[in-house]
Amino acid sequence: MAVKVVMPQLGESVTEGTVVRWIKKVGERVEKYEPLLEVMTDKVNAEVPAPATGVLLEILVPEGETVPVGRELAVIAEVGAEAETAPPSLAAPERPARPEPASVGVDVVQQRSSPIVRRLVQEYGIDLSEIRGTGIGGRVTKEDVLRYVAERQRAAAAVKETPPAEAPPPAGPDEEVIPVSPMRRQIAQHMVRSYQTIPHAWLAMEADVTRLVRLREATKDEFRRREGIDLTYLPFVVKAAVEALKEYPVLNSVWAEDKIIIKKRINIGIAVALEDGLIVPVIKEADQKSIAGLARAIADLVDRARSGRLTLDDVQGGTFTVNNTGALGSVISRPIINEPQVGILTSEAIVKRPVVVDDAIAIRSVMFLCLSFDHRVIDGLTASRFLQAVKRRLEAFDERTSVY
Amino acid sequence: MAVKTLIEAIRDALAEEMRRDPAVIVLGEDVGYRGGVFRATEGLIQEFGEERVIDTPLAESGIVGVAIGAALNGFRPVAEIQFADFIAPAIDQIVNEAARMRYRSAGEWWCPLVIRAPFGGGIHGGLYHSQSVEAYFTHVPGLKVVVPSNPYDAKGLLKAAIRDDDPVLYFEHKKAYRLVKGEVPEGDYIVPIGSAKIARPGRHLTVIAYGLMTTYAIEAAERAAAEGIDVEVVDLLTLYPPDKATILESVKKTSRALVVYEDNLTGGFGAEIAAIIAEEAFPYLDAPVMRLAGPDVPAMPYAAPLEEAFMPNPEKILTKIRELAAY
Amino acid sequence: MLKDQILTETYTPPGRHREVGLSDEQVIDMYRKMVLARAIDERVWTLGRLGKVHFVLTSAGHEAAQVGAAFALRPGYDWVLPYYRDMALVLTLGLTPYEIMANFLGRRDDPCSRGRQMPVHWSARRLNIVSGSSPVGTQVPHAAGIGLACKLRREDRVTFVSFGEGATSTGDWHEGMNFAGIHQLPVIFFCENNGYAISVPYRKQVACNSVADRAAGYRMPGITVDGMDPIATYAAVKAAVDRARSGGGPTLIEARCYRFTPHSSADDDRTYRPRDEVEAWRRRDPIVLFKNYLAASGLLDDDLDRRIQAQVRAEVDEATDRAEACPYPDISELYTHVYGS
Secondary structure: OEEEEEOOOOOOOOOEEEEEEEOOOOOOEEOOOOEEEEEEOOOOEEEEEOOOOEEEEEEOOOOOOEEEOOOEEEEEEEOOOOOOOOOOOOOOOOOOOOOOOOOOOOOOOOOOOOHHHHHHHHHHOOOHHHOOOOOHHHOOOHHHHHHHHHHHHHHHHHOOOOOOOOOOOOOOOOOOOOOOOHHHHHHHHHHHHHHHHOOEEEEEEEEEOHHHHHHHHHHHHHHHHHHOOOOOOHHHHHHHHHHHHHHOHHHOEEEOOOOEEEOOOOOEEEOEEEOOEEEOOEEOOHHHOOHHHHHHHHHHHHHHHHOOOOOOHHHOOOOEEEEOHHHHOOOOOOOOOOOOOOEEEEEEEEEEEEEEEOOEEEEEEEEEEEEEEEOOOOOHHHHHHHHHHHHHHHHHOOOOOOOO | OEEEEHHHHHHHHHHHHHHHOOOEEEEEOOOOOOOOOOOOOOOHHHHHOOOOEEEOOOOHHHHHHHHHHHHHOOOEEEEEOOOHHHOHHHHHHHHHHHOOHHHHOOOOOOOOOEEEEEEOOOOOOHHHOOOOOHHHOOOOEOEEEEOOOOHHHHHHHHHHHHHOOOOEEEEEEOOHHHHOEEEEOOOOOOOOOOOOEEEEOOOOEEEEEOOHHHHHHHHHHHHHHHOOOOEEEEEOOEEEOOOHHHHHHHHHHHOOEEEEEEEEOOOOHHHHHHHHHHHHOHHHOOOOOEEEEEOOOOOOOOOHHHHHHHOOOHHHHHHHHHHHHHO | OOOOOOOOOOOOOOOHHHHOOOOHHHHHHHHHHHHHHHHHHHHHHHHHHOOOOOOOOOOOOOHHHHHHHHOOOOOOOOEEEOOOOOHHHHHHHOOOHHHHHHHHHOOOOOOOOOOOOOOOOOOEHHHOEOOOOOOOOOHHHHHHHHHHHHHHOOOOOOEEEEEEOHHHHOHHHHHHHHHHHHHOOOEEEEEEEOOEEOOEEHHHOOOOOOHHHHHHHHOOOEEEEEOOOHHHHHHHHHHHHHHHHOOOOOEEEEEEOOOOOOOOOOOOHHHOOOHHHHHHHHOOOHHHHHHHHHHHOOOOOHHHHHHHHHHHHHHHHHHHHHHHHOOOOOHHHHHOOOOOO
């Protein structure tokens, strides 16, 4: 076995040594501990002993040369004596991986926003510029954020406008300032988010609902008497939409970057216009309801919406939205998708119009159906087919249709 | 329950421990018939005799060295350094010997030793009877450093220190000796070393303090309450090793931290607390971690207005609280 | 060179050991311990030159003083606070060659500190050898405190603390001596005066003619003894031990000897000690002198000596091999024994 002879460290802070004289020559036999060479350092001169018994095989550093501590000086071929047990190597301690610097918050909007403030606005999804700061120099403090959040939550739960918490800044002479209510703010944020993240595409089709009109005319009084509520066109539209969604479930889904999650439950949001805003309560599992059931659900939701009695559950969980813009007189509209849904359907006003039927002019009741859809999820083909399906079913409602 | 001063509570703890355990001995300058220059050991030599209450030569290093020897050989010495200002000659014995005995012998030898010393200013002590010296010791693994603020904790902590198998430095604020009074239960109880306490709960802002500064911080907090600032006061009690959990829990709640200490600002122990908070409670902070401490001058002068300018007091603490609250 | 340094040529008369209460077996054992200590000494220097031991400091030249003193103590009963040069002392008290090698190599089986301290910081609870540090002299007040505890318990254990003459300049040394003298504690203060504290010679270290003179300031007897003569040293320490055991108080003993090596492997003594001075002392090697004494006393012949030398060599080889094979302490040990609880 070949044994290395290395330059030893001959004192604290000694880093190198000079070979002064080789006491043994190449080929000579050496005994363990016998002096092998003379070495000189700036602190100590010494004879370096042989670490093993054998024959000096090779001299690697000649006399007069200076080498650092640990450098190989010679090689001994061990002969006869037992191989010297090497000392157990001191395992180098595992260098702990350099910790990654904590990722810096991405959403620093304002200077002087403290860590806790940044964290809170991120958690609650607030735009920092919305909050008025009471700290030094207008800094937004933790208290300011928490106060804002509490207010917003109160507003969402109550679902009625609350008077603005703070007095509005004074208006200039040529302007009137309307303070933004929490609902308005929420609507604004929602709309912005929807419009900014979803590539909206839009499609419109015209449905001939003459027979539906006749159906409703024929049944509305009886319905009113029996159910205590009005039978509008909306339940029919929702019914048609729901059936179409069953046929084209991709319209009842959510975009999730690397996947599209199709929702199995069909929860239809109904846009309800309020005096100074809008709210979209949801008919849960609308596909399980008959037209009458839908009518009842709609009436209930609208009534509670208008009287401020909707619960949080009423406004959550929608998978598709229907907006009866026609009730307000619109004949064509371009709705904004209620994100994170992927489609929104409007039923426009039913108007009597001359149309061509079998190459003859006829007066028919027509209604435009408009669909805004998320072009990431749905292409024109599917959107068209879906809207065709809605149109087809609406056009199929006639006197034989039972609302139950 | 009896109301006692800080010094009475300390004396009670010593006497009770000496009665409970014959291995407890007291040594230091003037601890015997004089009863200690602050009378902390009054009555002990009469009850326990000269062998257990030893008047030593004027030799701080030797006092601690002899105490170490006695501790190695089965006794539980409570050594007194007459004023913390005179502890410097003993630093070698404390830091190189007592603190490292267990570690360097891989657990074969250890020092169950307490070193008591009055510290702190506000009593016209000048440069050499007013110093805070805890910072020399609060970064030596192997030592424990304890600073009671009130009689209840003083008695319980001293008992815990005497029973501890490791060397404990026990610093008593000399101004608080007779100034701070409180209810102290009769009989035996322990306040464990290593736990900070909430001396006053609050919501808006945390003040961390020790020694006389705890009393002052509480006073400032009461005044701040009238201004609508609800201050939580954390009394460190054990400086080293520090109770990080209690400190961080409080700061995470309030998001604002003020560390108050009488020692010089730079490198004083409160600086370490501030560093811990800044590093480990950063996401919860609503304002920078602030410190209020003695100025960076060689010591507290004798002349009254200069001494007052040096010492933190409730008024200065309140001003700083306001500043932090308004940030 | 010390003005009054004793240069021993030989010990006379033969057989003297019996007068001081040592048996023939004991003195042969003393000799064996001295030879063993020197053999370990030389091996450790060799290992140092091989780069395996990073710090070498041995007792070459002090063997007589240390072995003689150790024989006057009860190992494991009396308390001992050695200093760094006391390898022969702790060997005689009961530390094994293997343990000493493990100490030099910083291995796990090092009984003194499991590799935490630099070598020669002796400690062994089983032998009542108290752990010491590098700051010189700090062990002296400890000895006083340990002696105080023995006295409070009315025990007949004595405390033996040793140091070089350099330590007698430290404040701690004087504070410890003073305390022991005031309370007349059962402590033997043993100074191995070899004339040099690293390179600082005696005349620049001690303001007295002899270290023993210092005792007068501390209400205890001060004795100077020939530290190259194990019998003389034994007699002096035995007298002090007997006095202490019977309540007679402390003693300061100054054993004059000479250091044959540089202070340590980090020292080059050629810069401050003339070679002829070193050679003069080497010619009076205490081991050679004692061998001559034993021969003159009819207790040691060449045959026995050869056998002793061979046994010692074998012991040292075995200790070296075993210690080199011993693992280092595990990294997790870095964090243990900071506190008790």
